[in-house]
Amino acid sequence: DSGGEATDDDGITVVLFGDAEEIAGYRSMIDAFAETNPDVPVTLSPVATQDELMARLTTSFAGGQPPDVFLLNYRRYGQFAAQQAIEPAQSYLDRSTTLKESDFSPRALDAFRYDGKALTCLPQNMSSLVVYYNADLFAKAGVPLPKAGWTWDDFLAAARALTGDGRYGVGVEPSIPRLAPFVWSNRGDLVDDPARPTALTLTGNPAARKAVDWFLDLQLKHHVVPPDAEEQSESSEARFLRGTLGMYLNSRVAVPTLRTIDGFTWDAAPLPVAPGGVPASILHSDAYCMSAGAPDHDRAWRFIEFAMGEQGQQILAGSGRTVPSRLDVANSPTFLDPQEPPRSSRVYLDAEPHLRATPRTGTWSRVEREAGALLEEVFYGRVDREEGLRTLEEKINPLFNLPVGAGG
Amino acid sequence: MGEHGAIRLESLTRSYGRVVALDDVDLEVRAGEMMTLVGPSGSGKSTILRLIAGLDRPDGGRILVDGQDVSQVPPHRRAVAMVFQDFALYPHLTVLGNLLFGLRVRRVRRDEADRRARSAAERLGIGDLLDRYPDQTSGGQRQRIALARALLREPTVYLLDEPLASLDAPLRFATRADLLALHRDLGTTTVHVTHDQAEAMTLGDRVAVLDRGRIRQVGPPQQVYDEPADMFVAGFLGSPPMNLVPGGAVLGGSRGLILGIRPEDLTLDVDGSIEVTVDVVEALGSESILLTRGADGTRLTVRAGPRCGARPGETVRLRPNPDRVHHFDAETGRRR
Amino acid sequence: MGEHGAIRLESLTRSYGRVVALDDVDLEVRAGEMMTLVGPSGSGKSTILRLIAGLDRPDGGRILVDGQDVSQVPPHRRAVAMVFQDFALYPHLTVLGNLLFGLRVRRVRRDEADRRARSAAERLGIGDLLDRYPDQTSGGQRQRIALARALLREPTVYLLDEPLASLDAPLRFATRADLLALHRDLGTTTVHVTHDQAEAMTLGDRVAVLDRGRIRQVGPPQQVYDEPADMFVAGFLGSPPMNLVPGGAVLGGSRGLILGIRPEDLTLDVDGSIEVTVDVVEALGSESILLTRGADGTRLTVRAGPRCGARPGETVRLRPNPDRVHHFDAETGRRR
């Protein structure tokens, strides 16, 4: 009974995560799969949060009965891949008659090449970090609307103009994934070696340090970001919904929520570019993985083929929540539907060539989390900037060198 | 002493739901007196004590202590000490702790309190139990602890709710004497509840007989015993109880009357006027009780000497003491 | 009847931790006999009943019923019925439910069980209580329910653990007679525990007196009363207890002896040999108890007639009945 679901021996179990609406989307996709593949019964096994996903996966892997297919965020898949818990997907994709590697966003695929070459999992989406803005506020403040290629200075000027009167210019959560694109845009890097990172380079690398300071200054110097108490009183998202936040940085995930806005016009814009820098954004992606060890992965692969195929991707794109990793679907009206805001859905696709991913080592998810917590301390001025950044690196760097699974 | 603690109950009423526990009770306890309350189970004896203590409030009527209406005084402000039937010792405290409890509450200095507790314990012969917990003492010892605790309160009124009920006969006999001596020493007004015939007769200056929330008779014990005010009192006091015979039967008397005679007032006498058959002889050692039956079926209990010689089935003759035949109205039950 | 249920206890021993509850007890109860166990609290009376019932196991010794060793028989296979001191009625069942419980457990058919329960209830006069719950009945009624339940078991042995202890005097007197009548009817072997003097004297064919886990004396009640085997038995049976006086004092006798005389064997007599001062007169109505003190401080209790006329402080003379003076060894306490 190694691998595979013991209870129905000819079916497969698929573990997915998402909120109620996303799960409903997956459910209809699986229904569609069942129609065309009646011989492969699928047991849908959804969980809500990524924490729960990890608990579910660890328990079932440790207990010797992992699911056939599971959805994994690329920030976490490193620790699975590092232990060969995943059946690499490359050979299956190579042999596939329905899927071609070129159908997909190369940036998304690259994120799931654990050793840099062979594809481990197949990413189903590729969201990027963008700037949502309140067009009415921009008009009122007389600031030009953001457009592709705008710079940090334009961004800051707009933010300043929008701040005041109980309103704030920017809402952004202080975390590594939010900070990373700014660092990259300034031609810096988060870590010493993206393939085999051993330390954060937020202070050591001058370009990175400049980006970090610019990011921190939004709060600490320019006060265009809601301060600690304000942010805790009302999240940036709620603030934006209420029309008292000029710009809000988030990925495609926010769109369904933002679509409930009817008091003002809003749209999405690409991230500003550092002066003299390059456009950059960060990849948000989840991929289908097959658990290693099962004698036979054919059924699991058939499911993935369907989910990654045009029909599967269309169904999911319907929710508006994700950016399909299949370029043909992403460029189709299903995704770019002009009737639904944001009007500039193209910015997600335009960002695709500039997408970068954070490292995929076994301990990355831990690094990201602990670093985020410490960054927050600095961002809100709870600790001194220099002191805080130094502690951050001091505390985080040892984590890189731990073997997977070894504690602190 | 003896000047304080006069209690007056004025038309006290108390009901629990539909149960009328006390029904218009008037009672006066003189300062320094020991008053005994007797009555069947549920007749309201404990209720009276609880009302005097303030643990319960009357529905109607007043309670006066030394002429003062005390209805508004909460129990912890009344100078009343009560010994509960089950003693209500604090299980989490040693015997000494139990005795000290009240003193400490009243902020007596620690060494002074200790001295007083020890002397009270000595007085009641429990000086060597002070370090035990209540559940490590016997029933008789607990009773003394409860008494010692009450003594330390130095109250104007003692309330004792069946304090001897859980002791066995020899112990009960001994403690009864102690209680009497104590009351004589202190002269504090005491109200005392009992089920026990002997206690009722010996412990109180006066006895009040209760039945279903009403007082039937109050008076010195011997008087109540000798001249019961009604059939209830006649039947309740005395063990075995008084023989009650319809008028016109073996004891004579007219119809509409009930005649009563106590077992000790019937004597075995070959010239006796009543012929009966002996059903049962209960030889109690110190005396014998004959359960007999007359020709007309009337049952008569007779108290005879320890070795009276009568045998079950035998026919004997009884002589009633004519001075001691009681007459009751068959309708009202009242003494005539 | 009467042929079954002979019980033999052979050198029974039972300890609870360091407490020796029974210490080498031998006792024979004849078939059909009623045996009464008396003794102070904690002397092991209940333990004997529990061992006979099989609710507890002896540490050593054997229990034979009709000659059969029953140690291996679990209680529910022994044909034994027990009435507990607290009656042990099931509070969650009605009276009828209480009576039916055992029958239903023994798989008697429902209508048959019902019939039998009702007839037992009728027999004990509780036929109209069947729908009440135990706590809605009086002490006397509960006692009958417990008896009825025991009757339904149709046992070869009845074990009664202080069945009358919680009743008040008039009720106890009445129920005592019922119990006797029942035993006479059924003729089933019965072992009966009591604290009560009168019960001990009247209910049993024989009495066994226990003290600290040992049997002190077994015999017909009157015999035990009249010829107590030792000072303990002498002091325990009889209320007020026997006067025990060191040899050489008021009652004469030699040193090394203790002399005993029962209060009823001392008579007030102006020619009496003993001069005493009356301390207390307890007028019990039907008799009086005089607590007196001799010139040498010897205390003597005297039982006198109801209206004996003695007053506290008075000096009276007592005449002991010389035939009824008991002699005990001062060392061993044994009768001489």
Place this chain on the structure above:
Amino acid sequence: MTSDRGRKPLTAWAFLAPYAVAVGLLIAVPALLNLGYAFTDHTGLTRDPQFVGLSNVRRMLDDGFLLDSVRASAIHLALAVPLRLLAAVGLGLLLAAPRPGGRWFRVAVYLPTVVPDVALAVLFLWVLNPLYGPLNQLLGLFGHSGFTWLSDPGTARVGVALMLMFPIGEGFLVVLAARRMLDGRLYEAAALEGCGPFGQLRRLTLPLLAPVLLLLAVRDTILTLQVNFVPAYVLTDGRPSNATLYLPVYIFDQAFEFSGFAYGALITSVLMVVTAIVITALLLVVRRWRVLR
């Protein structure tokens, strides 16, 4: 003692047998297995853990996060257990006495216990809201400018403890029931000795309830150390600066989030030892209460 003695105890053990089997299978075996994993390199994702001796222990000894976590748990214990006990006992005693409508008061106090953790956390996000939250507004009445509750380690800990003061239904129920078992006569005796209501509380109720209070304290200590982290997890998720990174949270993260299955198992054992020490200390401190009579 002969072998056939004590049929009753034998029966008693027979009644305990099913439970013992369940404990053996569902607790003892898994817990021992878990303890075994503590000395391997098990990540939870593979099936062939290798024995690595004490290397996990060595890592543990210089794990700064673990230190934070132990500190967070210790402070949490010191804050939450007294608060929760105080609330459960206080309310249990306050509401035990029969009174008209008393039932509804009791229901109200029990309610937060059945409210899902998420809802409670969401509510507390509002209660602790630095600008609009009632707590800061209350402080404002006293001229205090209020706190940014969840950004300061100290106030965040207090906030979590405050939140956990609400789901106290179990303890509350037990105190209610226990208070009702106390003999009313003792209170009457005390009143007649001149003991007022406060004295009765201090000298009777609390000492008499000591065994139950101890049981509750033990249970709450265990709950607080080991289980009660879910609402805190939702509310703060370890923030800020690991101030609320309680041991179970850290274990959960290690075992499930970071593939530190073996390491998580080791800390679990540490947690158990810590709990046992705390409980033993508790039992020793209150030994003279005669609670284990």
Place this chain on the structure above:
Amino acid sequence: MRPEGTVIPRFIGRFVVPALFATLFAAPLWFMVAGSLRPAGEPPPRTLELLPPDPSLAAYARLPELIPLFRYLANSALVVAIAVPVTVVVASLTGFGLRLLTPTARRRAVLGLLAVLLVPVTAVWATRFELFRLAGVVDTYVPLLAPALLAGSPFLVLLYAWAFGGVPDSQLGAARLEGAGWLTIWRRVALPQVRPATLAVAVLAFTFHWSNLIDPLLYLHSGDRYTYPLGLQFLRLLNPTDWPLLMAGCVVATAPCVVVFLLAQRILLNDDPLAALRSGGRR
């Protein structure tokens, strides 16, 4: 009758103070209900309203569209329907066993229970999976009954032992002598007398099993066997504008527990427990 001076403090002590606390503790539930009545799609309120301006039940109507609400609820009900009786039986059997032990043995058993209580839940989550897999019961409801086989917690066993302590030895002996075996005595003599304890255990067990999230999460795999708490999690990550949905989900989760507590407390916390037992709580 009584002077003013005593009436008012008594009133405050007996009613005002308890009412204040009751309000405080009822507040979470109230705000949950109020939150669930907000019309969906509006930005979250900055303050918590006592009652939304125009309350609507839309959130409740949307729940079944988002998650298989009724299936989850039915699954939960099934689990609870099995688990609660099992908990009660195991806890009461074990508690009865403790009651029958001699004091020394009981003390030892209690210490053993304490040791069981000490084992952190995290120690057994993942390792139990192995056992369940070997038994072939992963993805069935059997693992969800495991806590029931453990009587929920040793605490409930102790609760029962404590309650059975009130059944006097003499009653057990009497039943024994009437021919009842120990199981009969447990079922027909002891259990009926501790109904308040049974109810307390049942309420606590209901609450536990009804809101048990971790066991279904770890051991249930088929989405259509999920219990409600898992379903509730799916609402947690919805947008802030969908908060009414989350609150409605929480209300749905809470309601059965409240109802069960209300039903039970008529007997459990009745001012005259004996009378309430007899009337079966009807008054």
